[in-house]
Amino acid sequence: MSTTHNAAKAAPMFFLRAPEPFLNRQRLTDCCGTMSTYSDDALCCKKCWAEVDFGQGDGGEFLAADDTTRLNGEPGDARSQRAGTTEGRPVVWVG
Numbered sequence: 001m002s003t004t005h006n007a008a009k010a011a012p013m014f015f016l017r018a019p020e021p022f023l024n025r026q027r028l029t030d031c032c033g034t035m036s037t038y039s040d041d042a043l044c045c046k047k048c049w050a051e052v053d054f055g056q057g058d059g060g061e062f063l064a065a066d067d068t069t070r071l072n073g074e075p076g077d078a079r080s081q082r083a084g085t086t087e088g089r090p091v092v093w094v095g
Helices: none
Strands: 013-016 036-039 042-045 061-063 068-071 081-085 091-094
Touching: 013 061
Parallel strands: 013 091
Antiparallel strands: 036 042, 061 068, 068 081
């Protein structure tokens, strides 16, 4: 009998695929892959209302061509700030 180890699967990152340049490649919420909104003072998923981090579904973070996530600007904008990477996490396109 062989024994296999169950490696923890990394949670996927969701990104929007849209024809509008200002929406395309925008990061969505990790929980449901949708947009977020503010409820009182907390940023929340519009589908399950779980509290989410800044950048998830609020238009503040997007996927750049080099598979890094960026803040402040459009994809390809040299002035944008690197936020993180998708390394080790599957990318799921929505839309």
